[in-house]
Amino acid sequence: xxxxxxxxxxxxxxxxxxxxxxxxxVMAFLAALALGASLIAxxxxxxxxxxxxGKLTVQIIPPEQGDAAAALSQETAxxxxxxxxxxxxxxxxxxxxxDEMALVAPWLGADAMVADLPMPQLIDASVAxxxxxxxxxxxxxxxxxxxxxxxxxxxxxxxxxxxxxDAVIWSAYGILALIAIATAxxxxxxxRAGLQAHHEIVGLLHQMGAHSGFIARAFERHYTLSTxxxxxxxxxxxALLFIAAGGLEFAGIEPVPFLxxxxxxxxxxxxLSAVPIASGLIAWVTARLSVLAALREIY
Amino acid sequence: xxxxxxxxxxxxxxxxxxxxxxxxxxxxxFTFLTGPSGAGKTTLMKLMLLAEPPSRGLITLFGNDLAVTxxxxxxxxxxxxxxxxxxxxxxxxxxxxxxxxxPLRLAGKRAEDYEQDVAELLTWVGLGDRMQSRxxxxxxxxxxxxxxxxxxxxxxxxxxxxxxxxxxxxxxGQRLIRLFAELNRLGTTVLIATHDRSLIxxxxxxxxxxxxxxxxxxxxxx
Numbered sequence: 001x002x003x004x005x006x007x008x009x010x011x012x013x014x015x016x017x018x019x020x021x022x023x024x025x026v027m028a029f030l031a032a033l034a035l036g037a038s039l040i041a042x043x044x045x046x047x048x049x050x051x052x053x054g055k056l057t058v059q060i061i062p063p064e065q066g067d068a069a070a071a072l073s074q075e076t077a078x079x080x081x082x083x084x085x086x087x088x089x090x091x092x093x094x095x096x097x098x099d100e101m102a103l104v105a106p107w108l109g110a111d112a113m114v115a116d117l118p119m120p121q122l123i124d125a126s127v128a129x130x131x132x133x134x135x136x137x138x139x140x141x142x143x144x145x146x147x148x149x150x151x152x153x154x155x156x157x158x159x160x161x162x163x164x165x166d167a168v169i170w171s172a173y174g175i176l177a178l179i180a181i182a183t184a185x186x187x188x189x190x191x192r193a194g195l196q197a198h199h200e201i202v203g204l205l206h207q208m209g210a211h212s213g214f215i216a217r218a219f220e221r222h223y224t225l226s227t228x229x230x231x232x233x234x235x236x237x238x239a240l241l242f243i244a245a246g247g248l249e250f251a252g253i254e255p256v257p258f259l260x261x262x263x264x265x266x267x268x269x270x271x272l273s274a275v276p277i278a279s280g281l282i283a284w285v286t287a288r289l290s291v292l293a294a295l296r297e298i299y
Numbered sequence: 300x301x302x303x304x305x306x307x308x309x310x311x312x313x314x315x316x317x318x319x320x321x322x323x324x325x326x327x328x329f330t331f332l333t334g335p336s337g338a339g340k341t342t343l344m345k346l347m348l349l350a351e352p353p354s355r356g357l358i359t360l361f362g363n364d365l366a367v368t369x370x371x372x373x374x375x376x377x378x379x380x381x382x383x384x385x386x387x388x389x390x391x392x393x394x395x396x397x398x399x400x401x402p403l404r405l406a407g408k409r410a411e412d413y414e415q416d417v418a419e420l421l422t423w424v425g426l427g428d429r430m431q432s433r434x435x436x437x438x439x440x441x442x443x444x445x446x447x448x449x450x451x452x453x454x455x456x457x458x459x460x461x462x463x464x465x466x467x468x469x470x471x472g473q474r475l476i477r478l479f480a481e482l483n484r485l486g487t488t489v490l491i492a493t494h495d496r497s498l499i500x501x502x503x504x505x506x507x508x509x510x511x512x513x514x515x516x517x518x519x520x521x
Contacts, residue, residue: 012392204388207350209378210405299352 010205010218011198020190021230024183024279028234031179032275036242038172039268040261045165049158056133058083058123061148068118075146076121082145083123086138088131095122180282187223187283191290194219206298216291220284227283231276239264239272300326300457300488301347306356308342316342318512320356324457324490329483331499332492333517334509340492341385343509344459347490348380349373361456378406381455381487383463387446389434395421395445396430402453413452420448424478425471439466447475451482458482460491464498476501 060075062068076094083092095103100119101110108114127133139151195202205215246263264272301324308317317339324330334340345351346358349365358365360376368376381402389398396417403413421430424444434442443466450458458479464472476498483489493499499506506517 009392010390200388201390204390205405207348207377207382208402208405209374209376209380211374214405299350 010215011194011201011222020186021226023186024227024230024283025234027179027183027186028231028275028279029238030234031176031231031279032235032238032272033241034172034175034179035272035275036238036264036268038169039264039271041165041168041172043265043268045162045169048161048165053154053158054127054129055154056083056089056125056127056135056138057152057154058125058142058146059150059152060121060123060146061150062118062120063148071148072121075148076123078145079123079142079149082138082141083125086133086141088127088133089125090128091124091126093124095124180278183227183279183282184286187227187286188290191219191223191287192294194222195291195294202295203298206295212292212295215295216288219291220287223287224280224284228276228280231279235272235275238275239269242269242272300324300328300361301490302357302359303346304357304359306346306353306358308339308346308351309354315354316512317346317353317509320512320514322507322514322516324488326456326488327483327486329480329489329502329504330491331502331504331506332490332509333494333499333506338509339512340509341461344382344461344490344492347457348382348459349377378402378453379456381450381453381458383443383446383450383458383460385461385465387434387442389442389445389449391434394431394433395426395437395441398434398445399448399452401449406453417448417452420452421445424448424475440468440471443467444471444475447478451478451487454482454485455487458487458489460489462493462495463491464493464495469497472498473501 058079060072060079063071080092080094083089097119100122101114104114104119108117133153135151135153135155142149142151202215242262242264246261301322303320303322306317306320307315309315320343332340332343342351346353347360349360352365361379363372363376390401393401399421400410400413400417403417404410418427418430421427424447426441426444426448429437429441432441434445437445443463447460447463450460460479463479464475467475472495479489479491480502491498508515508517
């Protein structure tokens with residue numbers, strides 16, 4: 001017996017499919033960037049929230065008249081007494097002059113002139129995890145004990161940061177949805193073109209009694225595999241960019257000051273593999289539906 | 300097996316290609332379909348192999364009235380038909396072996412179960428040494444033999460052949476006719492469309508002739 005195992009490929013190798021691979025690869029690259037941005041924004045928002053939640057800051061403004069230093073010292077002591085006697089506050093301590101100078105240094109510099117500025121006294125307070133502090137009541141008590149004090153529980157800042165992070169995350173999701181639609185449209189178009197190019201083969205298989213599912217599988221396989229390969233290349237390129245950004249940060253180069261690091265953690269890099277997986281799934285479903293719809297038009 | 304009742308067929312708004320065609324192919328029969336070019340032979344074959352719906356009339360295939368048969372059942376009916384197309388319609392990217400194995404593959408059979416049958420059949424039609432050749436490298440006659448092997452490999456209930464001996468010499472032609480006769484003896488209903496009078500005269504099979512879209516019974520079954 002000199003026969004051989006049958007070829008698995010019902011359709012011939014497609015020629016001229018490179019443009020589709022390029023389109024899918026570029027879209028996967030953009031999708032991976034959007035997904036990476038959403039992961040960075042989510043992580044940043046989490047770290048900002050974690051850093052500020054449970055913290056209170058009391059600012060005591062130096063009075064403009066009289067002995068400012070003495071008044072500042074007296075009001076600071078009074079505010080500390082109020083804070084330390086408040087249920088739920090586990091820690092309250094004034095911020096040292098040196099730490100305050102370090103805080104303003106990025107904006108004002110650190111020369112002798114800055115040291116002469118009337119700096120407010122800051123007090124850091126920590127709330128026990130799970131404890132609730134009645135902020136308006138505490139602010140009123142502080143005001144009574146130290147008239148130049150201002151209490152900040154950071155809720156306004158946290159709210160704005162959350163809005164910003166949410167905007168970034170939802171924009172990324174929107175971009176991902178648009179890319180998914182564009183991928184589906186490109187694969188649908190390519191499948192239709194493939195059906196047209198192979199209409200004689202499809203017609204013959206149909207004529208010989210092939211079920212629509214059998215013919216659809218030949219196309220699904222082709223477009224799913226080529227989409228997986230192209231989107232894996234695009235997502236890998238994006239992953240390399242994020243890794244390179246991490247390398248820059250590791251070398252002490254801050255890409256954008258005051259923004260979170262633009263690199264991804266190894267776990268987040270793994271998340272980028274969702275892009276080729278999702279692209280492959282989209283290609284599979286789209287190719288199948290396109291072929292089945294086209295075959296329904298044949299008698 | 301096959302019943303046509305007052306079947307008419309026209310393509311779009313054109314004239315009727317087939318008119319009031321009525322006939323029955325009994326199970327296990329052997330029939331020649333003859334007629335001049337353009338008489339409607341190929342259209343009649345297309346209707347029988349479910350490639351086109353008729354414009355009017357009733358077609359019953361394997362006991363199924365096609366007008367009321369669900370389309371989802373058509374693949375199953377088509378797999379019971381072996382077809383030799385006039386233009387062969389082989390898949391150029393597959394070897395002769397894979398082309399012949401295609402109906403068995405579509406029927407869901409495993410390669411190890413049909414490998415030997417396919418090889419033996421290809422040897423029988425004289426292509427034992429060309430199994431791995433692709434159709435573009437085969438001569439017209441060799442391609443025709445691959446097409447015939449593909450049509451008969453699944454032992455179909457109905458075999459339709461459009462000019463199956465048109466490209467082969469008389470010796471191979473007679474051999475192929477013996478193949479069809481053997482298949483017919485095993486129970487396959489055979490309909491061969493041909494112009495070859497010597498082929499028709501070599502058997503005592505029934506002959507149906509199409510003239511301008513109308514069917515004329517020339518010779519009843521033997």
